[in-house]
Every structure is written in structure tokens, then in C-alpha cells.
Amino acid sequence: MIQTIFLKENEKNIFGSLQNQGIDTSKFEKHFIDLFNKIYNNEVGYYIFEQDEQIYKIIILPKTIDEKSSTAQKEFVDYLLHYHRVNNKYKFDKTKQIPNSLLSLAFEGNNQDKNNSHNPIEEFEYYKYKSILESIEAFFKRHKNYKKVHIDYKSQDIKYKLNLSKNIKELDKTKIHQTQSIEMMYSQIATITNGALKLFAKRRIDIIKDAEYKKLLVQETKKVISFIAKKYPIDKSYKFSLSKLNNSKTTKLYSKKSDTKLLLVDIKSLFGFEQMYEDNNLYVNNRYDLTTTSFFIDPILFYEWYVYDILKDFAEDKKYKILFDKDEDNKTTIKYELVSQKFEKDKDRSSNPDYILIDEEKNIKVVLDAKWKNIEKLGDIKSSDFLKLKHDASLLENSHKTIPYLIYPNYLSDEDKISISKDDNQAFNFGSLQIDMDFNKESNSINFRYDFEKIEKQLKKESQEKKVQKILEDFKSQLDDKRTELITKLLNSEDLEDKEDLFNNLDNQLLESSKLLSNQLIGEKLPNEIEQILKDYDETLSDISKDFLKSSGLIYNYYKKKNYKYFDYSMPASGLWKLVERELNTSFVWYVRIQKRVCDSTCPWTSLFTRKDKITHEIEKGKTVKLNQFHYSKDELQGVMLGGINLLLKDNDILNYFNTFINIDDYITSDIIKNISTIRNENAHIKAMNLEKFEELYKLLFKDGNINKLLEMKGIIRNKIESL
Structure with a gap:
């Protein structure tokens, strides 16, 4: 009869847990030493023993398997099989191996429909023993009866061939290094192995209660015994016992080479001895009974390698490089120094996150630490979980x-973003990723969507800022040249219209640079005042005027937030005064041109005359405004600039054209235009414009409501023109 007992990983009260399951613990208290050691060392596995003709099967489940589940034993065997699958791939535990060929059979057997009724652990034991027998057979197939082995030997006398290289390096000249050749007698090893296999077949296999599995193991064992006996001379007088298997003489015999060490581990494993590493040397715990078997693994080590296996596939798919702290060729070591103001700095410091994913193209490192714990509420995340992560991420910044992430086998969701905050100020952000142990690849899809979105935005922003900086550098160089050229020409010009043309050329340069720059400011918001104007006067504003407003607003907002002390605000300012010019030319100036018979009501830019015809409006004191001035490169009228508009607004004859339907002074005055022109001429055309002057212009147009009045006036004039 078999009694199965489940215990939880890290079970602190073993007695209480067993008693709660109705088990009389006094019957097998001597076995608790092994159990306590395993559980308190965070190991999971099974411990099977016989007591009073009752077989007890104690299974310590990993925290990812519910002991109350009806398929807990099957899930656990699946867990162990995946341990071997990952181990076969990366060889992190050389003491436990089931070849892939057997592993696939074991997976198939464990996932049949009848698994709820059969004994998964016993099936696992069968494949474990079968694997060991195949490993033993393979060893003896590889070797001859004997083999010469060269070993190092040193003494004061010369007995063997001298080792010149070691003698040269030896400081103690009384020691003479030599190379001794000895014959490795595999027949002696074969004798011990033969005895072990016979004992296994005779008494140990009885622990397997399934008749079919027992029969198959007996056949397999006898086959290996027969093979060894035919190939090697066996000492028939040798009496094998478990005590001999672990004595110093046997250990010394098997310690000559690494493969014979592993052979001894295989032999001991047939009898349920625990396989472990200690100080990088294989050793096996003593066990002198034939009715106890156990198998334990480190779940933390398994989880780290299991996560690595998933991350490695992800990295290969994304063309990333992956570092893993347990991969000797690709370790995650980050070296740093501890520097003191008073003492010599400590140079030999390093930190090792579990994993680092590297995207070289985007210069991103994802720093990840795997934690073998279930997170059922946010409070389960301890500060110790993320403090080292923060430290590692900061060293790489x-x-x-850097994108820091914690990985858990069970979390509240597949992925999450967590902020460490104090008084609404974020001190540290990291992601949380669930990589469960359901062994379903689809459920462990990885995309790091939260932080990659943030990094992508940051990289895009940096790229954008580089482009902006390049445009600014080009703009400054060109603008300096244009201003020098403008000043030179102004000094040599007496004609007002010539001066306005010179200003117009510079304005076009400013507008072109402004457009290039604003195109890079994707995602930047417009000032509220400009947003409102665009909304309220959508049908009134021309498309070009809308572009002027948007580019000016974007650049203004961007650099105001940046607090660039020496930014030249001529660019955004040019859009504002050109907006005023444009809107007045498509309303006020257009109506004046209609009255002067320069154009009709169909288009403000189409002249009824030729380019050669000079039509001007004479202003007092000999000043004139050209009303039939053509664009230098287009067959259309050029807009009258601010200086000319200012003159027209001061002329009573012009204002009389409008008196029948609107009082122009209620909407726009020559003083307003003059103020705009003065700001433009003194702080943009001649020298760089600072933020203070730009905001003076901005206030004049938007805060004082003048742009609203201008557009209201445009609507009235356009209605009048349409009625003509």
C-alpha cells in the first residue's frame, strides 16, 4: 500500500502539516532529518521509503503547484521532466540527466489521459533508472579493458619521465616533477559496477511496484550486466555491499578521471543516494538501506535557467544580445568603484543582475532579476526585491x-509597471513580468510594452532634439548672414518700398526655418490662446495663416519649457507678424485694391493689370504704397507689408472707402501695426529676439484681443466683397 503525502516548499511546520493530513508522524521520525534538511534548504522533490510494510511517498511541491489539486502529482512530475529538458540543453546540473530520447517518452507517458489514475512518480523513477543504466552501459562501451593514463608525480628521486616545464617553474629545487604512466584497469571498475548492478536487480528494483516497469528494468539491468561480463574480466570473489560503495578505496579508484567520477555517481544513484556538488566536487550522501529513494532539486536554480531559456528565445527573435549571470561566457558582471575622500578607493567591486538584454541598435539594456516567489498582493513585493535592481540599473545608465524588470512565476497580471513614489514624486520605476511555470510558451510571451514605449518616446525625443538643434545651427548661421546683408542694404537705401522688400526677404528666411523646425516638434502642444483662435476662426483664417499660427505656437511652447536663455525667438515671431500681414492683405488691402481697380472680388492676388503697370496710392509728404507690385517669381500680386499697411490705415481717403459698412478704427489701428513693426524691426530684423520681446508681441496680439478684432474685421470685409 502506498500513502502519498504532500508538503509545501519552505514548509516551516512539517509535523503540523503531516498531522493535519491525519498522519502518525511517530512511525517515521528517523526520516525527518533528511526532510528537514531538504525543505530548509529550499529544495523540492520526493522522498519514498518503506516502514512497517507501508510505502510512504512524501512529495515537497514547488510553490507554483497547489497541493490540493487532484493532478498535483502529475503536475509535479511534469515539473521534474521540464527540469531535465532545460538541464539537457544547458547542462547546469551534471548529476541529473535523462536523455532527450527517454525524456520525450516520459513526457508522452505523463500526459496521457489515464494520468489521474496511474502513478506519475513511479513512472518518473522508471525513466530515471533507465537513463542511469544507459549511461553506465555507454561508459563501458567507450572503454577498453585497460588504458594508459599520465599523471603528475614529484619526489626527490627520479623514477619517471621528467616534466621540464614544471621543473623550470618550481622554486623548491628539492622537488623533481615527473610524469608517471599507469595502466587504468577498467576490469576492477567493471567488477564493482557488476556487483552493484546485480544488487540493484535483486533487491533495489523491488521498490518499483508497477509490474511492467519492474520487468522492463530487470531486463535492462541484466542486459548491461551481461555486456560488462563479456567484455571485462570480472573478479568473482568480490562481494559487493553498499558500505563498500562509499569507502575511500572505491572513491579513490573512481576519482582518476572525470568520467569515472560520474560513473560512480550513476552507480550510487541506483540506490537512491542524493547527488550534489560541494566545492565544485561531486559527492553523494551516504545511504545504507535499499527501501528508500529520493530526488531533490533546487527550484530557484531551475527557475533562473528556465527564465533564461525563454528570454534567450526572445532575444534571438528580436536580434538582441543576452547576458546571464550563470553563463560563464556571457556573464552580467558590472564593475564599479567605491571612492572615499579620505581613503584609497575600492576598485574590486561588481554587481551581477540575473539577466541583461541588449538592443545595440537603440542603445537599450533591459536589466532583469528573477524572484522565486508568488505575488498575490502588491505588498508581497519587498524592498529587497527592487533595491538591488535599482542599483544595477543605475550603474548602466x-x-x-535602461529598463529594469523583476520577474515572478506568479504575479497579479502578465505585466505591470510599478513606481516607487514619495509625495507624488517618482523615485524609481520598474516593470514586473510574470513568467509562469505552466510550461506553455504562449502564456509567457514577452514584449516589455510599458517601458519600451517610454524608451521609444525618449529616443524619439532625443532624435527630434538633435534634428531641432541642427536646424537651429543652420538657421543661426544663415540668419547672421542675412542680417548683415540687410543692414548693409538698408544703409544704402532711401526708398521705403525698397526697405520693405529687404525686410520681406528676411521674413521669408525666418518663415522657412520656422516651418522646418516646427515639423520636428511632433507631439508638442499649442498655447491655449492659439488653440482657441484656430477653433473660433477656423472658417475665417486662411490655410497659410493657420500654418503660421501653428508653427509659431509650437516653437514658442517648446523653447519656453526648455528655458533656453539664448534662443532667437525671431522664428516664431515671424509667423505672427506674417499672420497679421496675410489676414489684412486678404481683407483690408484687398478691398482697397478693388476700390483702386487693381483687382476684382474674385481673388486678392490676381491683378487686372500687367506686371509693368505701376499703380500706387499717394500719401501725404510724398510717400506712396505700391498696389500693383507683383511677386518676383510668381505671376500674382505681392502682399503689402506692414509698413505700407500702416500708411494706408493712417490715410483718411482710404478709410473713407470703408465708412459705409465698418469703422476700421474699432478693429485695427495704425498704432497697433506700428508697434508690431517696431518690435519686428528692432528685435528680429536687426538682432536676435529674446523671450521678453516675443511675449510683448504675443500679448499685443492675443492677450489684448487684437487678433480677434482683426479676424472679426476680416469677416465683415469679406462679406462686403462677396456682395459686390
């Missing part, structure tokens, strides 16, 4: 953009 100078060279790369």
Missing part, C-alpha cells in the same frame, strides 16, 4: 538607456 551612463552608457545605455
Whole structure:
């Protein structure tokens, strides 16, 4: 009869847990030493023993398997099989191996429909023993009866061939290094192995209660015994016992080479001895009974390698490089120094996150730490979980953009973003990723969507800022040349219209640069005042005027937030005064041109005359405004600039054209235009414009409501023109 007992990983009260399951613990208290050691060392596995003709099967489940589940044993065997699958791939535990060929059979057997009724652990034991027998057979197939082995030997006398290289390096000249050749007698090893296999077949296999599995193991064992006996001379007088298997003489015999060490581990494993590493040397715990078997693994080590296996596939798919702290060729070591003001700095410091994913193209490093714990509420995340993560991420920030992540087998969701905040100020952000152990690849899809979105935005922003900086550098160089050229020509010009043309050329340069720059400011918001104007006067504003407003607003908002002390605000300012010019030319100036018979009501830019015809409006004191001035490169009228508009607004004859339907002074005055022109001429055309002067212009147009009045006036004049 078999009694199955489940215990939880890290079970602190073993007695209480067993008693709650109705088990009399006094019957097998001597076995608790092994159990306590395993559980308190965070190991999971099974411990099977016989007591008073009752077989007890104690299974310590990993925290990812519910002991109350009806398929807990099957899930656990699946867990162990995946341990071997990952181990076969990366060889992190050389003491436990089931070849892939057997592993596939074991997976198939464990996932049949009848698994709820059969004994998964016993099936696992069968494949474990079968694997060991195949490993033993393979060893003896590889070797001859004997083999010469060269070993190092040193003494004061010369007995063997001298080792010149070691003698040269030896400081103690009384020691003479030599190379001894000895014959490795595999027949002696074969004798011990033969005895072990016979004992296994005779008494140990009885622990397997399934008749079919027992029969198959007996056949397999006898086959290996027969093979060894035919190939090697066996000492028939040798009496094998478990005590001999672990004595110093046997250990010394098997310790000559690494493969014979592993052979001894295989032999001991047939009898349920625990396989472990200690100080990088294989050793096996003693066990002198034939009715106890156990199998334990480190779940933390397994989880780290299991996560690595998933991350490695992800990295290969994304063309990333992956570092893993347990991969000797690709370790995650980050070296740093501890520097003191008073003492010599400590140079030999390093930190090792579990994993680092590197996207070289985007200069991103994803720093990940795997935690073997279930997170059922946010409070389960301890500060110790993320403090080292923060430390590791900060060490990499100078060279790369970093994305820190914690990985858990069970979390509240597949992925999450967590902020460490104090008084609404974020001190540290990290992602949380669930990589469960359901062994379903689809459920463990990885995309790091939260932080990659943030990094992508940051990289895009940096790229944008580089482009903006390049445009600014080009703009400054060109503008300096244009201003020098403008000043030179102004000094040599007496004609007002010539001066206005010179200003117009510079304005076009400013507008072109402004457009290039604003095109890079994707995602930047417009000032509220400009947003409102665009909304309220959508049908009134021309498309070009809308572009002027948007580019000016975007650049203004961007650099105001940046607080660039020496930014030249001529660019955004040019859009504002050109907006005023444009809107007045498509309303006020257009109506004046209609009255002067320069154009009709169909289009403000189409002249009824030729380019050669000079039509001007004479202003007092000999000043004139050209009303039939053509664009230098287009067959259309050129807009009258601010200086000319200012003159027209001061002329009573012009204002009389409008008196029948509107009082122009209620909407726009020559003083307003003069103020705009003065700001433009003194702080943009001649020298760079600072933020203070730009905001003076901005206030004049938007805060004082003048742009609203101008557009209201445009609507009235356009209605009048349409009625003509």
C-alpha cells in the first residue's frame, strides 16, 4: 500500500502539516532529518521509503503547484521532466540527466489521459533508472579493458619521465616533477559496477511496484550486466555491499578521471543516494538501506535557467544580445568603484543582475532579476526585491538607456509597471513580468510594452532634439548672414518700398526655418490662446495663416519649457507678424485694391493689370504704397507689408472707402501695426529676439484681443466683397 503525502516548499511546520493530513508522524521520525534538511534548504522533490510494510511517498511541491489539486502529482512530475529538458540543453546540473530520447517518452507517458489514475512518480523513477543504466552501459562501451593514463608525480628521486616545464617553474629545487604512466584497469571498475548492478536487480528494483516497469528494468539491468561480463574480466570473489560503495578505496579508484567520477555517481544513484556538488566536487550522501529513494532539486536554480531559456528565445527573435549571470561566457558582471575622500578607493567591486538584454541598435539594456516567489498582493513585493535592481540599473545608465524588470512565476497580471513614489514624486520605476511555470510558451510571451514605449518616446525625443538643434545651427548661421546683408542694404537705401522688400526677404528666411523646425516638434502642444483662435476662426483664417499660427505656437511652447536663455525667438515671431500681414492683405488691402481697380472680388492676388503697370496710392509728404507690385517669381500680386499697411490705415481717403459698412478704427489701428513693426524691426530684423520681446508681441496680439478684432474685421470685409 502506498500513502502519498504532500508538503509545501519552505514548509516551516512539517509535523503540523503531516498531522493535519491525519498522519502518525511517530512511525517515521528517523526520516525527518533528511526532510528537514531538504525543505530548509529550499529544495523540492520526493522522498519514498518503506516502514512497517507501508510505502510512504512524501512529495515537497514547488510553490507554483497547489497541493490540493487532484493532478498535483502529475503536475509535479511534469515539473521534474521540464527540469531535465532545460538541464539537457544547458547542462547546469551534471548529476541529473535523462536523455532527450527517454525524456520525450516520459513526457508522452505523463500526459496521457489515464494520468489521474496511474502513478506519475513511479513512472518518473522508471525513466530515471533507465537513463542511469544507459549511461553506465555507454561508459563501458567507450572503454577498453585497460588504458594508459599520465599523471603528475614529484619526489626527490627520479623514477619517471621528467616534466621540464614544471621543473623550470618550481622554486623548491628539492622537488623533481615527473610524469608517471599507469595502466587504468577498467576490469576492477567493471567488477564493482557488476556487483552493484546485480544488487540493484535483486533487491533495489523491488521498490518499483508497477509490474511492467519492474520487468522492463530487470531486463535492462541484466542486459548491461551481461555486456560488462563479456567484455571485462570480472573478479568473482568480490562481494559487493553498499558500505563498500562509499569507502575511500572505491572513491579513490573512481576519482582518476572525470568520467569515472560520474560513473560512480550513476552507480550510487541506483540506490537512491542524493547527488550534489560541494566545492565544485561531486559527492553523494551516504545511504545504507535499499527501501528508500529520493530526488531533490533546487527550484530557484531551475527557475533562473528556465527564465533564461525563454528570454534567450526572445532575444534571438528580436536580434538582441543576452547576458546571464550563470553563463560563464556571457556573464552580467558590472564593475564599479567605491571612492572615499579620505581613503584609497575600492576598485574590486561588481554587481551581477540575473539577466541583461541588449538592443545595440537603440542603445537599450533591459536589466532583469528573477524572484522565486508568488505575488498575490502588491505588498508581497519587498524592498529587497527592487533595491538591488535599482542599483544595477543605475550603474548602466551612463552608457545605455535602461529598463529594469523583476520577474515572478506568479504575479497579479502578465505585466505591470510599478513606481516607487514619495509625495507624488517618482523615485524609481520598474516593470514586473510574470513568467509562469505552466510550461506553455504562449502564456509567457514577452514584449516589455510599458517601458519600451517610454524608451521609444525618449529616443524619439532625443532624435527630434538633435534634428531641432541642427536646424537651429543652420538657421543661426544663415540668419547672421542675412542680417548683415540687410543692414548693409538698408544703409544704402532711401526708398521705403525698397526697405520693405529687404525686410520681406528676411521674413521669408525666418518663415522657412520656422516651418522646418516646427515639423520636428511632433507631439508638442499649442498655447491655449492659439488653440482657441484656430477653433473660433477656423472658417475665417486662411490655410497659410493657420500654418503660421501653428508653427509659431509650437516653437514658442517648446523653447519656453526648455528655458533656453539664448534662443532667437525671431522664428516664431515671424509667423505672427506674417499672420497679421496675410489676414489684412486678404481683407483690408484687398478691398482697397478693388476700390483702386487693381483687382476684382474674385481673388486678392490676381491683378487686372500687367506686371509693368505701376499703380500706387499717394500719401501725404510724398510717400506712396505700391498696389500693383507683383511677386518676383510668381505671376500674382505681392502682399503689402506692414509698413505700407500702416500708411494706408493712417490715410483718411482710404478709410473713407470703408465708412459705409465698418469703422476700421474699432478693429485695427495704425498704432497697433506700428508697434508690431517696431518690435519686428528692432528685435528680429536687426538682432536676435529674446523671450521678453516675443511675449510683448504675443500679448499685443492675443492677450489684448487684437487678433480677434482683426479676424472679426476680416469677416465683415469679406462679406462686403462677396456682395459686390
